Amino acid sequence: MKKAPLLDVRHLTRDYLSRPLLGKPHTQRALDSLSLSVDAQEIFGIVGESGCGKSTLARLVMALDRPTSGQVLFDGEDLFSLKDKQLKQKRRDFQMVFQDPFGSLDPRQKIGRIVAEPLHVLASKTDKAEIDARVATMLESVGLEARHAARYPHEFSGGQRQRIAIARALITGPRLVVADEPVSALDLSVQAQVLNLLQDLREKRGVTFLFISHNLAVVNSIADRVGVMYRGRLVEQGPAHAVFKQPLHPYTNVLIDAELNVDRFGRQARKGLPNRPAGTGQGCAFYAHCPIATERCTLERPELHRVTPGRMVACHRVDEMPQ
Numbered sequence: 001m002k003k004a005p006l007l008d009v010r011h012l013t014r015d016y017l018s019r020p021l022l023g024k025p026h027t028q029r030a031l032d033s034l035s036l037s038v039d040a041q042e043i044f045g046i047v048g049e050s051g052c053g054k055s056t057l058a059r060l061v062m063a064l065d066r067p068t069s070g071q072v073l074f075d076g077e078d079l080f081s082l083k084d085k086q087l088k089q090k091r092r093d094f095q096m097v098f099q100d101p102f103g104s105l106d107p108r109q110k111i112g113r114i115v116a117e118p119l120h121v122l123a124s125k126t127d128k129a130e131i132d133a134r135v136a137t138m139l140e141s142v143g144l145e146a147r148h149a150a151r152y153p154h155e156f157s158g159g160q161r162q163r164i165a166i167a168r169a170l171i172t173g174p175r176l177v178v179a180d181e182p183v184s185a186l187d188l189s190v191q192a193q194v195l196n197l198l199q200d201l202r203e204k205r206g207v208t209f210l211f212i213s214h215n216l217a218v219v220n221s222i223a224d225r226v227g228v229m230y231r232g233r234l235v236e237q238g239p240a241h242a243v244f245k246q247p248l249h250p251y252t253n254v255l256i257d258a259e260l261n262v263d264r265f266g267r268q269a270r271k272g273l274p275n276r277p278a279g280t281g282q283g284c285a286f287y288a289h290c291p292i293a294t295e296r297c298t299l300e301r302p303e304l305h306r307v308t309p310g311r312m313v314a315c316h317r318v319d320e321m322p323q
C-alpha cells in the first residue's frame with residue numbers, strides 16, 4: 001500500500017482584498033482551490049511566473065497565513081485546526097528558507113545565535129553546551145566551520161549566508177523545508193553548490209523539500225516532481241524531467257518557450273500568443289492567451305486529471321497532444 005504523503009494540500013484558496021490607487025477595492029484570488037501532495041523525502045518543485053501565487057502557497061504551507069478555504073495536512077494533521085500551542089510544537093517539523101540571504105539574517109547577531117534561534121523559540125532549549133554543540137554540528141553539515149559561529153553575517157558571501165539560513169532552518173530537525181527561490185539571489189556557480197547541498201541534506205537527513213522557483217532549469221536540476229502554477233491553480237504536474245521535456249499543457253509550453261526567449265532586458269517574450277477578451281470567468285484561466293483554446297475552454301473549467309501514470313494536466317484538449 002502507498003504511504004500517505006507527508007504534505008497534503010487540499011483545495012487551498014486564498015483571497016486578498018486588493019485596494020488599487022485607482023478604482024474600487026476588489027477581491028483578488030491568489031490561490032484557487034489548489035491541491036497537491038508531496039511524499040516524504042521527495043523534492044517537489046513549483047514553477048510559475050511572477051504573481052501566480054507561489055509565495056502565497058509557501059506561506060500557507062508554513063501556516064504563516066490562513067486560507068480563505070481548504071486544508072494543509074502535515075503528516076495527516078490539518079495545520080489550521082491545531083491550537084496555538086500544538087501548532088508551535090509542530091513548527092519544529094517544517095521550516096522555511098527564503099530568497100534573500102542578505103535580508104533574512106539579522107546583521108547584529110552572531111551566526112551562532114542566528115542558527116540557534118529556532119531551538120530557543122520552538123524547542124525551548126536552554127542548555128548552552130548542548131546548543132553550542134548542535135550549532136557546531138549543523139554548521140559543519142552545511143559546509144561551514146564550527147568557528148564561524150562567532151562571526152557576523154557581513155563577514156560571509158551570499159552563498160555562505162544561504163548555507164547559514166539553511167543551517168538555521170534545519171537545526172530543529174524538520175521533516176519538511178519550504179524553500180522559496182532559495183538560489184535566485186546567488187551567482188550561477190554558487191547556485192549549483194547550494195542545490196547540491198539541498199540534495200545532500202535530503203539523502204543524509206531525509207528532508208522533504210517544497211522547492212519554489214521561477215527558474216525552470218534550476219527546478220529541473222533538483223526536483224523529482226514539478227507542479228506548474230498559473231493564476232493560483234496547478235495546470236500540470238508530473239516527473240520534472242518528463243514535464244520539461246514534453247509539456248502537455250499549453251501554458252507549460254509557453255513558460256518553457258518564454259524561458260528560452262528572455263530578451264536583453266530580462267523580459268519574457270510572449271509574442272505570437274492570442275490576446276482574447278478574458279471570457280466568461282467560468283472557464284480555463286489560460287483561455288485568453290491559449291493558442292489552442294476552443295469555445296468549451298471559456299465555458300467549462302478544466303480540472304487537473306490523470307493523463308498518464310504520474311502525470312496530471314488541467315486542459316480540455318490534452319488528449320490531442322502528442323504523448
Ligand SMILES: Nc1ncnc2c1ncn2[C@@H]1O[C@H](COP(=O)(O)OP(=O)(O)OP(=O)(O)O)[C@@H](O)[C@H]1O
Nearest residue numbers: 016017018028030049050051052053054055056057
Ligand atoms: N498581502 C497581499 N495583499 C493583496 N494582494 C496580495 C498580497 N500578497 C499577494 N497578493 C497578490 O496575490 C497574487 C499572488 O502573489 P504571490 O506573491 O503569491 O505570487 P508569486 O508567484 O510568489 O510572485 P513573485 O514570484 O513575484 O513573488 C499577486 O497578484 C499578488 O499581487
